[in-house]
Amino acid sequence: MSDEKELKIARNVYKSLCAMFDEKGAEYQKDEEELSVSLMVGGSELPIHIMFNVNAKNELVGLLSILPCVFEQDKREACAIAVARANECLINGNFDFYYTQGMVAFRMATSFADSIISKEVYEYMFETALITVDKYNAKFHKLSKGMISLEDFKD
Amino acid sequence: MDDKDIKQAKAVYATLCEMLDECNWSYRKKEEALAIEAEVSADDLDIKVVMQVDAERQLVSIMSLLPFTVRENRRTAIAVAVSVTNARLANGSFDYDYENGKIAFRMMSSYRGSLIGKGLLKYMLMCACSTVANYDDKFFMVSVSEMQTAEIINYLN
Numbered sequence: 001m002s003d004e005k006e007l008k009i010a011r012n013v014y015k016s017l018c019a020m021f022d023e024k025g026a027e028y029q030k031d032e033e034e035l036s037v038s039l040m041v042g043g044s045e046l047p048i049h050i051m052f053n054v055n056a057k058n059e060l061v062g063l064l065s066i067l068p069c070v071f072e073q074d075k076r077e078a079c080a081i082a083v084a085r086a087n088e089c090l091i092n093g094n095f096d097f098y099y100t101q102g103m104v105a106f107r108m109a110t111s112f113a114d115s116i117i118s119k120e121v122y123e124y125m126f127e128t129a130l131i132t133v134d135k136y137n138a139k140f141h142k143l144s145k146g147m148i149s150l151e152d153f154k155d
Numbered sequence: 156m157d158d159k160d161i162k163q164a165k166a167v168y169a170t171l172c173e174m175l176d177e178c179n180w181s182y183r184k185k186e187e188a189l190a191i192e193a194e195v196s197a198d199d200l201d202i203k204v205v206m207q208v209d210a211e212r213q214l215v216s217i218m219s220l221l222p223f224t225v226r227e228n229r230r231t232a233i234a235v236a237v238s239v240t241n242a243r244l245a246n247g248s249f250d251y252d253y254e255n256g257k258i259a260f261r262m263m264s265s266y267r268g269s270l271i272g273k274g275l276l277k278y279m280l281m282c283a284c285s286t287v288a289n290y291d292d293k294f295f296m297v298s299v300s301e302m303q304t305a306e307i308i309n310y311l312n
Contacts (some may be wrong), residue, residue, distance in 0.1 A: 038230075059278075060246060077304065080234040084251040092214065092263040094248035097238035100307060108247040110264055114274020120267045 008057035020119040043137040059113040071102035082153045117130040164210030174273035197288035213267040216281045225256035225298045236297045
């Protein structure tokens with residue numbers, strides 16, 4: 001597929017993504033050059049930052065939510081185990097742990113190769129991310145601060 | 156779940172089987188479960204994959220269980236290795252059961268309200284197979300070695 005065709009398809013996907021947020025009446029920041037969207041949502045205990053990006057070359061819509069916690073060196077192995085335990089419980093999406101930075105992020109993606117993806121899918125991605133991040137945000141934060149143990153995280 | 160959901164799931168499953176037939180893949184159909192099982196030879200290992208259409212959740216999934224169990228004294232090392240690896244992937248992730256030492260690759264795609272083409276299902280299959288082929292021997296090496304965290308990160312780089 002030519003670069004121009006790829007970009008045209010990706011721009012249509014991006015329009016559909018923005019339309020989903022517009023219909024929700026959400027306040028969000030657009031970066032049309034990068035085909036990305038970001039917004040901050042209030043969670044039950046901590047705020048949730050969500051970023052969507054449309055990748056024309058890979059025909060992929062990616063969602064990333066970086067959690068507002070940083071794990072110091074001495075807690076990083078525990079975090080790697082906690083992330084594995086959290087991921088085991090997820091149906092879709094996963095937590096990534098950037099070991100050398102001590103940061104945790106939730107990630108989800110959808111390919112739009114050879115397909116027409118509806119706004120419902122982006123809405124599903126957004127809502128799944130919000131529910132999942134909200135469920136684990138405070139747990140990861142408390143684990144990073146030593147307020148709970150790895151055993152407490154499991155419960 | 157209504158008839159429309161089941162009809163759509165069956166249509167996605169039919170598209171999946173058509174794609175596999177067109178690519179001359181050898182696979183087993185599990186029609187009741189809207190699933191297929193296949194084995195792929197890559198380098199020196201056989202990768203087993205299960206693709207399934209979940210009518211209730213409107214998801215297509217691909218799962219591949221790695222063919223070894225991490226021994227108990229290397230479970231934390233593999234938790235680090237899986238974390239470092241997942242953070243590099245654009246789509247899909249390795250799930251790691253710390254309690255039993257099993258690792259599986261998982262990728263999902265929602266099809267709600269959408270028209271899913273064979274290209275997307277082929278992408279899922281290819282992406283899963285290449286990711287598993289890239290990392291399963293690395294995870295195995297970490298699991299049987301004495302590598303410490305810094306060495307694991309360097310090794311996976």
